[in-house]
Amino acid sequence: MSVQQIPTGKIIDGEEVIAIELTNSKGTYVKIFNYGAIINKFVVKNAKGEKQDIVLGFDTFDEYLDPAYLANGAYLGAVVGRYANRIKNGRFTIDEETYQLAQNAGTDTLHGGIVGFDKKVWDVLEIGDGPQSSVTLQYESVDGEENFPGNLIIDLTFELTENDELILSYEAETDQATAINLTHHGYFNLAPNGGNIKNHKQQIFASNYLEQDSNYSVTGKLIPVEGTHMDFTKSKAIGQDWDEEEGYDQTYVLDKIYGDLSLASKTIEEESGLVLSVYTTEPVAHLYTAKYLDVKNGKGGKDYGSYGAFCVETQHHPNAVNVPAFPSTILRPEDLYTQTTIYKVSLIK
Numbered sequence: 001m002s003v004q005q006i007p008t009g010k011i012i013d014g015e016e017v018i019a020i021e022l023t024n025s026k027g028t029y030v031k032i033f034n035y036g037a038i039i040n041k042f043v044v045k046n047a048k049g050e051k052q053d054i055v056l057g058f059d060t061f062d063e064y065l066d067p068a069y070l071a072n073g074a075y076l077g078a079v080v081g082r083y084a085n086r087i088k089n090g091r092f093t094i095d096e097e098t099y100q101l102a103q104n105a106g107t108d109t110l111h112g113g114i115v116g117f118d119k120k121v122w123d124v125l126e127i128g129d130g131p132q133s134s135v136t137l138q139y140e141s142v143d144g145e146e147n148f149p150g151n152l153i154i155d156l157t158f159e160l161t162e163n164d165e166l167i168l169s170y171e172a173e174t175d176q177a178t179a180i181n182l183t184h185h186g187y188f189n190l191a192p193n194g195g196n197i198k199n200h201k202q203q204i205f206a207s208n209y210l211e212q213d214s215n216y217s218v219t220g221k222l223i224p225v226e227g228t229h230m231d232f233t234k235s236k237a238i239g240q241d242w243d244e245e246e247g248y249d250q251t252y253v254l255d256k257i258y259g260d261l262s263l264a265s266k267t268i269e270e271e272s273g274l275v276l277s278v279y280t281t282e283p284v285a286h287l288y289t290a291k292y293l294d295v296k297n298g299k300g301g302k303d304y305g306s307y308g309a310f311c312v313e314t315q316h317h318p319n320a321v322n323v324p325a326f327p328s329t330i331l332r333p334e335d336l337y338t339q340t341t342i343y344k345v346s347l348i349k
Contacts, residue, residue, distance in 0.1 A: 001025060001133040001162075005124065008033070008061045015121035017061060022133040022160040027051070028345070030160050033061060036078035036118040037137050037156055039186055044164060044345045046192065047273025054274065054345070056187040056309050059299055070119075072294050073110075074304075075185040078118035079156065080111040082141060082148050083329070084183035085251070085286060085318030086217040092321040094149065094177045094330055101147050106215045111185070113146035117154075118185070125155065134159040143176065150176030152331075164345045172337035179321040180337055181329045187290060187309035188276060190269030196307050197289065198239025201268040204232040204285060206252035210317065216249055220323040225252075235268065238289060238310065247289035247307055251318055258283055258327060261340055265312045268348060279342040280314035283327050287312060314341045 002023045010017040012035065019040070022030045031041035042055045057077050058064055064076070090101040090109035101109040111118065120139055128134035134157055141152040152174045159167040170182055189197055209230050211221040225231040229241035230250060242248060256262045264285045265278040278285065288311040295304040320326035331337045 001129065001131065001160075003127050003129045003133045003135060005127070010061055012121050017121060018124055019061070020124065020127075020135045022135065022158065024133065024160050024162050024164070026162070026164065028160065028164050030158065030166055032135065032158055033064070034122045034124055034137055035061070035064065036120065037122055038064065038118075039077040039184070042166065042343075044274065047347050050192070052192060052272060052274070053299065054188055054190055054276070056189065056295075056304055057299055058297075063297065069295055072292075074187075074293055074295055075111060075118050076295070077186050078184075079182060080185050081117040081154070081180065081182045082112050082146065082152065083109070083179055083181045083321070084111060084313060084315045085181070086110050086215070087179075088217045088319050088322050092179055094179065097149070099147055099149060108215055108217050115146065117141070117182075122156070128159070132159050132161050148178055150174040150178035152178055152180065154182070166343045168341045170337065170339040172331065173333075174331050175333055177330055177332045179329055180331045181316045181318070181320065182339060183286070183313040183315040184341065185311060185313060186343075187293070187304075187311055188267070189309045190267060190272050190274040190276060192272050194302065194308060196239075197310050198237060198242070198307060199269075200238050200310065201235045201270075202232050202238045202287070202310070203235040203266045204252050204287060205256070205263060205265070206254050206285070207233065208253045210251040210253065210284070212250070218251060218317065218319045218323070220325060222253060232287075235266065242289070247291045248287045249289070249291060251284050251286045253284050253317070254280075256283070261342075264314060267310065267312075270348070273348045275346045275348055277344040277346065278312045278314065279344065281338070281340045282314040282316060284317050285312050285314050286318070314339075
């Protein structure tokens, strides 16, 4: 196991951008930038023993700052917050105080607003080079940032195990009641040469999904997946039942005990022989098949287009801050926000 810190030479808002590399004894390798807590590389061995990078990203850090890329709003590999997914009308009320956020997705707020956690330099708080290689990043979001209330401190630990598990452990505290809903927005492709992910086999352990309006904002209604193209309770090709013009951009309510760490999603790609299993303590997983992805000059000069990757975004219910029936996304000073999500890579047995 090893951990390395590599300066990028880039300074943003007076803070140094650093790459942190985690490696286990099998040669599995993860590269993380403290800017946006971005997972830039996740290199594993496939069934042929070949090294394969399973996440989308760029060859150099500077490309994450390219205006054309930022305009696309892809959030490649970043942690998004304070609030993942959409808040309806960019507005919520806590303790009779109403907060209006920037409306950066039509009339709604998406992934924390104009300058969310994906565009912030996080502090490198701690490096762990023991039995497991790890790094803990910290970001302090000040009261009023993107018009969210409260000073919020987030600690995020990335830990790479000998079993090829990448564990993301989040903790957050606030000095004022605030809304919080964090997720990791990694784009995965398990095929050796990338390309359309329609032949990846997907399973999601969820009997219901959330109804959305025309702007992908959830309404509060749960819909059974049974008998619909949304049903992934049994493993099937992602493209088997999809609308080829839309793909999937849907939130699934997991069949689990709230707060327990359990298997949410399993994705299989037969050519590489790779399996990606996602475990989480969170109540929902959002499946996005990258309909709107349009990124030029990704790794190796490849362009990333629609359906060139999939995301499994573990989180609380989107817009829960406006839907009382959903598990609460309000964090108060006396409470501690916690979340654990695990990306485990294995081979088809």
